[in-house]
Amino acid sequence: MSLLDRLVKEEKTGLFIGGEWRPASDGRIIEVVDPATEEVIAPVASASVADAAEAVAAAHEAAAGWAATAPRERSNVLRRAFDLITEEGEDLAQLITQENGKTLADSRGEVGYGAEFFRWFSEEAVRNVGDVYRAPGGDKNIVVIHQPVGVSMLVTPWNFPLSMGTRKIGPALAAGCTVILKPASDTPLIALALADIMERAGVPPGVVNVIAADRSSAVVSAVMADPRVRKLSFTGSTEVGRILLAEASKRVVNTSMELGGNAPFLVLPDADLEDAVTGAMLAKMRNAGEACTAANRFYVHAAVADEFSSMLSDAMGALQLGPGLDEASDVGPLINRSTQLKVSGLVEGAADWNARVLTGGSEPEGRGFFYEPTVLTNVDPAAPILKEEIFGPVAPIVLFEDLDDAICLANDTEYGLISYVYAGDLTTAMSVAEALDAGMVAVNRGLVSDPAAPFGGVKQSGLGREGAKEGMMAFLETKYIGADW
Numbered sequence: 001m002s003l004l005d006r007l008v009k010e011e012k013t014g015l016f017i018g019g020e021w022r023p024a025s026d027g028r029i030i031e032v033v034d035p036a037t038e039e040v041i042a043p044v045a046s047a048s049v050a051d052a053a054e055a056v057a058a059a060h061e062a063a064a065g066w067a068a069t070a071p072r073e074r075s076n077v078l079r080r081a082f083d084l085i086t087e088e089g090e091d092l093a094q095l096i097t098q099e100n101g102k103t104l105a106d107s108r109g110e111v112g113y114g115a116e117f118f119r120w121f122s123e124e125a126v127r128n129v130g131d132v133y134r135a136p137g138g139d140k141n142i143v144v145i146h147q148p149v150g151v152s153m154l155v156t157p158w159n160f161p162l163s164m165g166t167r168k169i170g171p172a173l174a175a176g177c178t179v180i181l182k183p184a185s186d187t188p189l190i191a192l193a194l195a196d197i198m199e200r201a202g203v204p205p206g207v208v209n210v211i212a213a214d215r216s217s218a219v220v221s222a223v224m225a226d227p228r229v230r231k232l233s234f235t236g237s238t239e240v241g242r243i244l245l246a247e248a249s250k251r252v253v254n255t256s257m258e259l260g261g262n263a264p265f266l267v268l269p270d271a272d273l274e275d276a277v278t279g280a281m282l283a284k285m286r287n288a289g290e291a292c293t294a295a296n297r298f299y300v301h302a303a304v305a306d307e308f309s310s311m312l313s314d315a316m317g318a319l320q321l322g323p324g325l326d327e328a329s330d331v332g333p334l335i336n337r338s339t340q341l342k343v344s345g346l347v348e349g350a351a352d353w354n355a356r357v358l359t360g361g362s363e364p365e366g367r368g369f370f371y372e373p374t375v376l377t378n379v380d381p382a383a384p385i386l387k388e389e390i391f392g393p394v395a396p397i398v399l400f401e402d403l404d405d406a407i408c409l410a411n412d413t414e415y416g417l418i419s420y421v422y423a424g425d426l427t428t429a430m431s432v433a434e435a436l437d438a439g440m441v442a443v444n445r446g447l448v449s450d451p452a453a454p455f456g457g458v459k460q461s462g463l464g465r466e467g468a469k470e471g472m473m474a475f476l477e478t479k480y481i482g483a484d485w
Helices: 003-009 049-068 071-087 089-100 104-124 163-175 189-201 216-225 238-249 273-289 302-317 337-352 403-411 426-435 468-473
Strands: 015-017 020-022 029-034 039-045 131-134 141-148 151-155 179-182 208-210 229-235 254-258 263-267 295-301 356-359 374-377 394-400 418-422 440-443 476-483
Touching: 003 039, 003 089, 003 189, 015 049, 015 189, 029 089, 039 189, 049 141, 049 151, 049 179, 049 208, 049 216, 071 089, 071 104, 071 163, 071 189, 089 104, 089 189, 104 163, 104 273, 104 468, 151 163, 151 216, 163 179, 163 189, 163 229, 163 468, 179 189, 179 216, 189 208, 216 229, 216 238, 229 238, 238 254, 263 273, 263 403, 273 295, 273 302, 273 394, 273 418, 295 302, 295 403, 302 356, 302 374, 302 394, 337 374, 337 394, 394 403, 403 426, 418 426, 426 440
Parallel strands: 151 179, 151 229, 179 208, 229 254, 263 295, 263 418, 295 394, 374 394, 418 440
Antiparallel strands: 015 020, 015 208, 029 039, 131 141, 141 476, 356 374
């Protein structure tokens, strides 16, 4: 029996509130669609504002007990959840592909990456270290402790439905916080599978609550307005992030945000082009380009631009487009029709700016939200396609002659999540990395995400960091106690 069939049979496609599975109070559902076939694969309960209030109440009731739970026990729960995800990894990968569309290879990679957050934060849970020192004036001792921020609202996107959940749940539980997770309405099933795993791992009722909702604005606003909620952790678009920041400002809610990106990928004239193309394929094509870390703009030195473009075009053109559940597929569908139309429109718009299509450039016939892997050359540095996240399998290439000009072009964006640099001389590469406005820089690498590393951006790409020791600190408040003895 597949994981999807088991969730349906055991009636675990509802709301998970206070350790119980229940339907939406008004009976509303979300029909989850397979992006490869456009067919409904399961109905999922869609929370109302009243349901959201119940979730907050459950999290609040459980908060004091969970905060008082020994760090080692919180650690053990997260470790058991890691073990369950690892043991059931193939079933989880199948479910991710069914509702998200990405290839099984990508889904398996996400399962491994996502599980690691539970293992990492199981280890961090016992390392909530404070400080004690004498004040310079000698009048008191300074004691610094870190306490759970409290009930936390977690809002996750559809592109990495498992790992974005674990990246937030892991540190929150390690810190001693209770949570309400609202997954994206396109991909709620994997979040419900996570709720089932957390329950089996021994999470007490009310510590983890999961409420899918297609009335996202109303539900999240209601939760944010509740005085019992002390934290918002959001991953999604910058546009929605701005709205949520405005909501958070009404009560000055503690906020962490991982928002959009517009990652530049710089190829310097002394770069190893084979390595650069390999890195470009990783940076561009993971999850069919539907990632905030995806390389969005390629700035290639004129001396190597023709060769790099040809090599990248060959690599992209050789990819097999098809349903993610088919092991032969290299690239699955995009998440939905609106995303498919957006990508198609961006490519058409680039053509209006005299860009030339080297490979791809169209939607294939038939069902499913597919788009061909595409390479564009002769892209004008002012073309609109370079100004926003593509979120699809399209690589626009811009030529440059002067490195300082390339850095200026790379930094000419409101975003600053990640940048990529390929160069033969490491000193030059590191100098460029320091000059780029980004929270993360990959030097001669196409992938840098790691649970042990601080993930996050600058400018309008976000606030705060996830992963590493910073991840748990985001769910802790620092308290200073002045005492004399």
